[in-house]
Amino acid sequence: MAQENPPVLSGPALWSAQAHLPSVLGRQLTIERADGSYLYTTDGRRLFDGTAGLWHANVGHARPELADAAHDQMRRLETYHVFGRYLNDRAVALGERLAAMSPIEDPKVILNSGGSDAIDVACKLARRHWQREGREDKTMILSREFAYHGLHAYGTSIAGLDFNRTGYGTESLVPETARVSTDDIEAVERTVREIGPEHIAALVAEPVQGTGGVIVPAPGYLEGLQRICRENDILLIIDEVITGFGRTGHMFATERYGLTPDLITFAKGVTSGYAPLGGVLVAPHIWQPFYRDADDTPMFRHGATYSGHATACAVALRNLDILDEEKLVARVADLEQVLADELRVLGTRESVVETRVAGLLGGVALVDDINAEAVTDELVEHGFVTRPLRGNTVQISPPFITTDDELRGLVAAIAAVLTAHEGR
Structure with missing residues (x-):
């Protein structure tokens, strides 16, 4: 006799995220x-x-000022894309505001829809940088054991939490990634030597690891990462998706730990979660070659429909006001x-x-x-x-x-x- 199919577990139609x-x-x-x-x-x-949602509700929930900012903006212009020659005024204003407060001097600001987007763009830009420089072997992206960098393809690939990276048929969805020690700077140096710095495009690090267990950096560790990157022509990407906009008692944890990265990713606290928005702060030596007025100036192909979403940017601007005012x-x-x-x-x-x-x-x-x-x-x-x-x-x-x-x-x-x- 054929067995009946087991009953389907009851529950909502919504497939919950990160849930067994x-x-x-x-x-x-x-x-x-x-x-x-x-x-x-x-x-x-x-x-x-006790968690501010997923580390993001920095100014608290249901604040009327942020609801009003979204309402007023939607009555004016819900959004318009920032592709090619088009901009919208709120994205421009937010870019200027973020550039002025950035730990990176004179940055350009890439806007998108969240932290996973930001990591994807930063890792792609790191590889694009070295290809443009003619150093075609520099394709490897390093990240730390226990790291979490979102769950897009690149974030999944550089995850230092093995359970987020396994089960997809290969060791890494995007090839050419590797993990380094989360606290032993000598072990990091050994890994860099074994891989060869001529193959490494960038190293991505959270200043304080969040999902990995709230791991505070060992004394001298982050400074050591920065030194290794500088000595070996490796771009340093600091992931401030959790720590940015005040979570560590500084506007950016980069400032708390005295770092000068090449790229900073951000999200969450820029809007306190009231609208999905993230982005990348880009240092001049990375962005300037893409801005030269010359026939051979390359293009970095990035952007999504909601990059620089006008309503999200209006909410972010008001959220930054609240951080200052209070x-x-x-x-x-x-x-x-x-x-x-x-x-x-x-x-x-x-x-x-x-x-x-x-x-x-x-x-x-x-x-x-x-x-x-x-x-x-x-x-x-x-x-x-x-x-x-x-x-x-x-x-x-x-x-x-x-x-x-x-x-x-x-x-x-x-x-x-x-x-x-x-x-x-």
Whole structure:
């Protein structure tokens, strides 16, 4: 007798992102509204957003100023593309604003729809740069172990989290990528020697690794990466998709760590997630050859339909105003001290291996017999949203408008859940 097909698992038509579906179907939380640092679900829960969404809700949720900026812009011009000879005024204004605040002096600004787009463009531009220079063997893109750079083809290919890179039939969707040590600069030097710097186009690095477990750079490590790149004609791409626009207590983490990269990718905090927008800041020695008034000047083919989307740019401009008006980057520096003090105490517990802090980025690495995903699930029942990260780590990255007491309450809730686990 032929076996009947197993029943299809019930659930919404929407295919959730980054989800092992059998593990989440039937217990998903649907957010219907938000206010400030709080989320409200369709089943009546009020939850403190301890992750600022996916690291992005820096100015808090549901701010009328940003809704008004989008409304006003859409009534004027929803968008117009920035291909060829066409521009729109909001994209031009945002480009000037970002260039003025950029850690890279006199940059050009490429705009697109998010962080994964930005990584794709930056890696392509790095290879295009060396081809234009006539150094055709420089095609390899290096990235760090435990790195996360989005999930477009290039981001998937340079992922330092193996589970994001495997299962597609080859070691790397885009060929010619390799990983380097995330904390050992001598090991990085060995890898560069083994591959040969004449083959390496660029090295991509998050200043603070986010999804990899909130890994703060070892003293001298980022400076070492920069030195290796300079000594070997390797472009340094700093991925500030998470850290840009204040998350580390500086407008850019590049400034916090004293770096001078060739390219910086950004997204998330440029609009605080109110509109999908990202981009790349490009140093003069990369962009100038594409701007020469000469018959043989090359073209860099980049751009998507929504590159420089006028409404997204209007939202970004208003978001940057709010960061300035409310002095939220300085506020992050204050909250870093509160978080560091709280995690210092939490770190003494038997269930905690290590705590990590950089600005309003925190991670609590747990012992192996206490599962971080179980802890984050239980925290929802206490009224707090957090996420499990690589390394059995609990993420802490609330909005910049968070109060000292809310931040202490989040850490206290983690402690309460850990107490329950330690007693089992």
